[in-house]
Structure formats: C-alpha cells, structure tokens
Amino acid sequence: MNTAPTNVGTTGRRVFVARLADTGVFDPLGEKVGKVHDVVATIPLAGPANVIGFVVEVGPRRRVFLPMTRVTAIKPGALITTGLLNMRRFTQRPIETLIISQLFDRIVTMNDESGEVRILDVGIEQRRPRDWIVAKLHVQRVRQTSLGFRRGGETMTVGIGEVTGLLKTDSTQAATALVQHTEDMKAADLADFLHSLPVDRQLAVALELPDERLADVLEELGDDDRVSIVSRLDAGRAADVLDVMQPDDAADLVSELPDTTAQSLLALMEPDEAEDVRRLLIYEESTAGSLMTTEPVILGPDATVAQMLAAVRREDLPASLATMVCVTRPPMETPTGKYLGSVHIQRALREPPQTLLGTILDADVEPVSPGAHVATVTRLLATYNLTVLPVTDEDGHLLGAVSVDDVLDELLPDDWRDYDDDVTDRLMARSIDG
Template sequence: MSTPTRVYIARLAGVAVFDPNGDQVGRVRDAVARLRPTNRPPEVVGLVAEMPMRRRIFLSINRVTSLDAEAVVLGTGTLNLRRFEKRPNELLVLSELLDRRVHLDPNGQAGTVVDVAMECYRGGEWSLSRVAVREQSGRLTRRGHLHQVDWEKVRGLTGFADTRGTANLLAVLEDMRPADLANALQDLPDLRRNEVAAALDDERLADVLSELPEHVQVEILSALGRERAADVLEEMDPDDAADLLNELPPPEQDVLLDLMEPDEADPVRQLLKYTAGTAGSVMTSEPVILPPDATVAEALARIREPQLSPAVAAQVFVARAPMTTPTGRYLGMVHFQRLLREPPADLLGGVVLNDIDPLRETTPLPEITRRMATYDLVAMPVVDRNNRLVGAVTVDDVLDHSLPRDWRDRDAAADLSDASDVDLPAAPDVSLPGGPLPGAPAGDRLTDGGHG
C-alpha cells in the first residue's frame, strides 16, 4: 500500500483504520487542521476516527504509517481513547469546509467547496494545499465548472460562513447507518446541523431523529417548521413519534398531530395516552400480524420486507380479523425459526404458540424486562382487557427505555466511559508496502497529541 503525497480528504471519509496486525479499529470521519496566524495554509495535525460504540478519537497524523482511499494503517504504540474535542484554533475539514461558499482569485468568481486536499511537504508536515471548487453557474440546466486551485487563491475558507448548501457533505455522509449519521450531526454546530438535517429526505431524517438525544430531536424538529415536521413524524415508527412528541408541550403536540395524515396520527395519539414506563407507552403498534389461515410461505414473505427492523421481523403475531391494532382475538405468535422448519403450505393456526401469557398495557417496564429475559424473547405481545392485540414490546424498546435518559447524548456518554490508553499490537516483521508515511517517527508511541 503506497502513500500518496497529496490526498483529497473527502475520499478518506469512511475508510477503515487498521492496527499493524491488520485488525480494524475504526473508520475515518474527518481531518483536523490547525489554523496559522499568517496566510499560510492550515497544518493537518490528525484524523478523527470513529471507534465502536460511536466514540470519536484523535489520531495524530505523525503516527499514521500509511493512508490512501483504501485504508489507514497505524503504527505500533499506544492509542488514546479519550473522546476527541476540537480546539478553538482548529477546524474540521469535512464538517466545516464542504459546501462553503467562497470566491476565487483573481476575478472573484463565486463557487462552492466540494473537496480539500492535504499534501505532505519536506520534513513530514502535512498541510491543506488544494481546494476543489465548483463555480456557481447562472444557468439552471448545467453545473458550473470544477476548479482545483491553491489554498491561497480561495477567499472565504476561514471565518464566519453564511448559510450554505449541504450536497457535498451529504454525499460524504450518505452511506452511514442512521445511528452513525446521528452521531456525526452531534459534532456539527447547531446551525450547520439543522441545515444538514433539513436537507435529508423525510424517511432518512425520521430514522436519524430516532437515534438522537431528545433535546436535539426537539431542536431539529422546531427548525424544520410545522408542515415539514409533521411529514417527518409520519415517517417515524409510531412509538418513536410518540416519544418525540412527549418532549413537546401539549398544545404543540396537538398542532403537529392535526397536520399529520389521520391514519398516521391515530396510532400516535393512542400511544400518547398510556402511562410512562408501561408496556403501552413503549410498544410498537405495528408488529407483523397475520390471520390463522395464512400460510407459512405468506408469513416468511412478510418478515422479509426490508423496512422491518430485525426485532419486529423476528416473529409473526396471529390474531382474528381485523389485522390492524387493535385486532380481533389474539391467538399466539410464531417465531421465524419455527417458520423456517415448517412446510411452506402449512397454516399458521397449526404452528402457533400460546404458552406464554401476553403483556397487558399497564405492565411495568421492570416486569417486561424480567419476562423477556426469562423466556429469551426479542418481542412480546401486548393485549387489552378484551384479549385484542394492541402492539408488541421489542427488545430495542426495552433497552431504549431502560438505559439512562441521556444515553444517546455524546457528552453524557463521554462522562460515563472516558477510556484510557490501550496498547496497539507490535508491528509484523514484514515492512508495510510503500514504507512509513512521510514524517512518521519510527518506533514512537502513538498518542493523541494532547487532544482529549
């Protein structure tokens, strides 16, 4: 693996980070550059890598032995797992520069930043060197020309940025899981975070909102405006929408529910009526439900639907008509492992299990947790006093409501688990192809360069 002397940073986003033995330790999410008091281009001091459990740490550029658009390799030493925090004289290249509106010298042509290159100079110092700028075209039918120019020939790269577009940053974030994208949004300044959130389509934003702390959800929802907020709430699972609306004052809840389509608002209204901490308040009202005369093949087809979460798709609930909650009389459930073992033409009524009592709407969360753990279940049915299925509590619902209220908040998570250094394995006896990264001190300890 050779290391080029010029690397466009957007191409590093999402690239895997490996230790010397080839084991993956995280993925690149950004690059950190230090501003200088003169007009010289900022010095690149390191990368921001995302580790398991969404922890973001700092990797000093001088401790990286190889990097390109395929992989980043670390040298032997000690990896500091303290959460990365940006210093006042630093900038995050992707988060802060992509989509920034700038002007090109000497003619002052307006444009938008689409990528930034860093380059290694003699002595091993990496600096931001080139900027890819797409000029703004007055024509709606074609895109402007793309220019690659020296950093010094672009005005407006530092300092306060006006409201700007989001297309290039969204392209970098496109392949992230909703939980990882939610984590990335928490790293952005409030205004920029709201701009990026607003640029997501309704379905994608609904998934991301469900992974954010409650106070951030409310801030983003408020910035969207009521009409757009109602559209996004319609795309959320009813239980997630109810949880979010519970963070708003009752008058605002009513306004947003009235703006939603009645079919989407009705299950959310019902969930809002339940007492907090009960099965009714944490359940999903849209589990997989089929009649007893449905076949095993039909049930397998239903749980294959891509929009279903793994916990919801793990079992089929069987009930009399109607098939929407509240259903007719609840009969039992069938786990997907059982479905895989039965002939496709068999009827669900012949394989249904009903030896575990369903939950009631008022069953408290500790009792739900105990029962799910006792029977090794990933979901349990919830019925009303007339034995009609009204929903199901899934294991992710239980975890979400059992963890501390602020468990999704990055700052709170850091307070709970500020890990210390860990030793990386010794490098293999063979040399890395292409040799060490220019400027990387051989045998030095891998530290965070003072970040934390």
C-alpha cells in the first residue's frame, strides 16, 4: 500500500504504519518469529497518543500482543524483539485503538476549519528508546458533492493535534485503505481478519469487497459473522453475493437467516442459483444432500482428456472439486442424466489428450444417496482416499458431490476457527523461545 508520503519512510525516527504491515518480526538471533498485523495505541482526550505495542501474527489464524517495551529496533523490513513473546491470543481492550483496522479511513475535522479529511496513514515517532507516540496523520481532503457523496481531494501530512474527532467512531466509515492492506490475503486469512474486527468495521470491509471476493470470504467465516454481515447488506447486494457463492455454502448461510429474510433473498437471486439453494435446503442436516454442492465438474463420456483438463483448470473451482470429474448422460446440469462413473485427475494426466473419458471410467466407487449420513460419507472418502464423492438419486441421476472440505466443516466444532489446544500452544511456545 503506497499511502505514505514518498519522502518520509522508515528512515530516522518516524515510521508510517502502512509500511509496517506484514513486516517480519525477528528475535535477536535473526530468526523470524512472526509478522506485524497491526499497531496498538492508546489515544487520550488530551496528551500524547502512545504506541503500546503490536499485534503479531505468529502462525495461521493466531495473533499475539508484542509490547513496545520488548521491541529493540524498528528497521526497514524488520521489527527486532528481545525474543520473548506471550503466546496468549491478543484481545483488544476498550482503551486501545488498532491503527490499521480502526483509524485508516476515519473521517476527522481539521482544526483550522478547512473541512474534513480522511486518514490514509498514521506516522509514529520515537521519543526515547522503546517509547513511541502517534505524531502524524497522512490525510486526504474530503469534498461533498451536490448529491451528498464524499470525494477525495488533495493529500497532505498533518500533526495529530491539527485534527479533532480522532476518537469518534463513524458508522459510515469506509474501509478503502484497510481493504488495500488485505489485497494479498487468502480468503481464509481475510475471513480470520474480519472475525477479529469490530462489527461496524466488518461491514465496512464487506461493502468495499467485490462480490466474488466477499463470497469467497463468507464461505470461510463462521455462521455468526457471515449472518451478521449478510443481514446488514442491502438486499440486492446480498443476493448478488449469494449468487456467486458455492451452492452448498449459500444454502448453509440462507438456512441460518430468519425465514422472511431468507425468502426475500432467494426471490432476488438468479432463478437457477436460487433453485440450487432451494434443492439443498430440503435435506436434513448432517446428510450428503445437505453437504453436497450441485456444481461438481460434469462431462459426458464423449468428452476428451484435453476437455477435462480445461474444465478443472477454472480459477473459480475449489481445489477439492478439481481432482475428479463426474461423467454422466445428458443433461449435464444437476440433476443430470444417468451417472456413469468418474475420472480422477491423476488417471487423466497419464492418458493422451484425445482419450475419451468413457474409456477410462472408474466405476468401482459407488455414489451415495442424498440421505446418507456424514459418517458414511467420511468412511468412504477415507477408505478410497477421495476428495470428492458423487451423490445420486434412486434412479441414478447425479444430484451433486460432497467434497472433503465440507465434511471437515461438518465434523469440526462450530468454533473451530477460534480453537486452541494445549499441544499447539506448547509447540508454538517452544519454537518461539528456542
């Protein structure tokens, strides 16, 4: 993110926070122990705003607090610590402000009565060893259009004392700069980041994300978070996002919504997408029907290996579904014609491109019925080392397929995204402490 002035960077005793994001955190021996996720400050009504530490990401979905007293140096591309990290998860206190998550994009007012500005970046300065304060704000003037919209104007760097409203939360606060900070995150990591944000910031980020990106993130979020976000989106936007979600994930989400809200959104969705979701909603929980997607990769027996490889190369196709193609008679959309068998990607890669799929079918693995319990699905996936299991009706028509990631979601505890176990804690502590 290039929001800070180009002539002020990590030289001297001033650092702009946007350039600290994702910076490596190293112990005195040069071993990397994590990376900077956010900067924690306390901003009083009067007096200096102190930087009290950093939120450091030390592993997948795990963030801990690093006090400023344990930071020995802030250098370009590196934060040097004493080597001691408290491995308990970071929990924000009411007096604390997360600079990246909460201050970026906040609208404040210039004290010289020249109008409102939007915070793009925050400069912190060192007063003494291990003593840093929030000193500068890199801002952009905000102009109101005739229709009442806010538009950006010139950018400038001002002192923190030159603005008011720094502590005032704004329900309409955008998340443009914050979203730029998350552009390179995988969907699962962005979902975890969203989970850590206050509710109003979750919605602000969701409003800034494109439909496809938001759909990917909602598929990775827990039920409480995604229901909260979708419930507060404009109904038309929520329906658009549901349209591009995987049908099984969309059905799971819709099932968690109040019935009136769910029916309204289904009515606004594209008819074909809504029909897929309605079909999945009729199945009981913990069955193959409730877990399956209605959009596995489906080809006919006359399709070639070359066509199969092109089909599984789609960027929007989940990795688990790309490992196998279901071969059926027409029609090719679920519910299809008669299911004939499957072709695994490894088998296809060993065949000439012109080979017909009908000649290399694997018909040994029997599909399951939509009423099959998740325990049966799990046993079959494990027994035959599969990542996808076809689901057919009593007449042999393909209804969909269950992927291993959906089975894991079903089997893991509801709060698995927040789950810590003592073994993991001990192993991580040992790796950090050496």
